[in-house]
Amino acid sequence: MKRNHRPLTLWLLACLTVISVGLVVPWIWWQSQAPVLLNIMIIDKTNANAPSPGYKGLVWLLNQQKIVQKTGERYVYDENEDEVNLLEHASPITKKLPDEVTETDLIYLASSKTNAAPPVSFRTKKVEEPAGLTVYDALKIREAASRGVAVVAEYSTQSLWTSDNVREQLHPILGLKSSGWRGKYISNLQSRVQVPEQVRMDYERIAGQDWPYSGKGILLVHDDGRVIVLRGGKDVQTAEIKLSFTEKGRQWSGIQQEFQYTSWFDVVVPDSPETILARYKTSLTQEGRQKLVNAGIPGDFPAILRNDGEYQSYYMTGSFGEMEHYSFWRRIKGWDVIREWLTPNRKEIPDMFYWKVYVPVMKQILKDIQAEEHVWP
Numbered sequence: 001m002k003r004n005h006r007p008l009t010l011w012l013l014a015c016l017t018v019i020s021v022g023l024v025v026p027w028i029w030w031q032s033q034a035p036v037l038l039n040i041m042i043i044d045k046t047n048a049n050a051p052s053p054g055y056k057g058l059v060w061l062l063n064q065q066k067i068v069q070k071t072g073e074r075y076v077y078d079e080n081e082d083e084v085n086l087l088e089h090a091s092p093i094t095k096k097l098p099d100e101v102t103e104t105d106l107i108y109l110a111s112s113k114t115n116a117a118p119p120v121s122f123r124t125k126k127v128e129e130p131a132g133l134t135v136y137d138a139l140k141i142r143e144a145a146s147r148g149v150a151v152v153a154e155y156s157t158q159s160l161w162t163s164d165n166v167r168e169q170l171h172p173i174l175g176l177k178s179s180g181w182r183g184k185y186i187s188n189l190q191s192r193v194q195v196p197e198q199v200r201m202d203y204e205r206i207a208g209q210d211w212p213y214s215g216k217g218i219l220l221v222h223d224d225g226r227v228i229v230l231r232g233g234k235d236v237q238t239a240e241i242k243l244s245f246t247e248k249g250r251q252w253s254g255i256q257q258e259f260q261y262t263s264w265f266d267v268v269v270p271d272s273p274e275t276i277l278a279r280y281k282t283s284l285t286q287e288g289r290q291k292l293v294n295a296g297i298p299g300d301f302p303a304i305l306r307n308d309g310e311y312q313s314y315y316m317t318g319s320f321g322e323m324e325h326y327s328f329w330r331r332i333k334g335w336d337v338i339r340e341w342l343t344p345n346r347k348e349i350p351d352m353f354y355w356k357v358y359v360p361v362m363k364q365i366l367k368d369i370q371a372e373e374h375v376w377p
Helices: 006-032 056-064 135-146 164-174 197-207 247-253 286-295 335-342 352-371
Strands: 040-044 106-110 150-153 176-186 217-222 227-231 242-245 265-270 276-281 301-308 312-316
Touching: 040 056, 056 335, 056 352, 106 135, 135 150, 135 164, 150 164, 150 352, 164 176, 164 301, 164 312, 176 301, 197 217, 197 227, 227 286, 242 247, 247 276, 247 352, 265 301, 312 352, 335 352
Parallel strands: 040 106, 106 150, 150 312
Antiparallel strands: 176 217, 176 265, 217 227, 242 276, 276 301, 301 312
């Protein structure tokens, strides 16, 4: 007896039709929407040998949101091309600031990919190929910020501030001061992969003893080589670090969840607690708090700050914008929201912080900037 495969064929055709419509309609919707005109200057002053540029995730988002330059040219990232060729494209990704920063809506200070390499102290960085913001760069950025240009800076860009004069120019813009410390959750303090060799060497040189730590903990490293370890179960109850938005931050971003954070972050001191939109939560014990006090480390770890006083700026103290793969699906309307929904809130998921924190935060920043009306002389 012959089987009737017609119902199965019809079912498959119906599924394919639904999937096709589900992809084609959002694509047509994206194609039909008018582009948003914003002039964004992306400044990449990282070392030429950095594993990958920090602006990849930003450029994907700009393309997905159909944000283009006011000349109509789109922002470009092509991971198949080297950085020299990339800088020849029309997109304003630069290592050298022009003499006049005009008709710019946003200056974005990008950092290199940070998960692949530990933070490096200033004394060791000087032997590498020159990188970093010069006093000239800082003066031009501050001049633009004083004229209403918004500034966004990422984690580790402070390591590119090559002198005290640079810091003096940029600290007021960002509304913060650097403590010199950086932190990271470590699941195995004996791991030579998770704990950089330079950190071990600095600790053993200063302490005069072998590296004694094991188990989970929070590693704190200063630019001058000092090392503090908050031990899991002793200095911190669980050693986990969670990013949590403040009430002001939840209203601003719409993000209600907390997220476990496992990468490096800067420890900064804001000029005002009102600028904090999100902070890192740790389960410090009394012993752990005293250890921070003794080392002069601030007990509050801001994660995202917004300065909207004399200058308009945003600082992300963690590496939220790292994107593993430059997704093809940028020309699908709503794909950013779909990915945010579909990405589980689990620390081991690649790009979790990108989709659930960086994308909605940057969308709100870009929305705020679009609401500003710049009149250039």
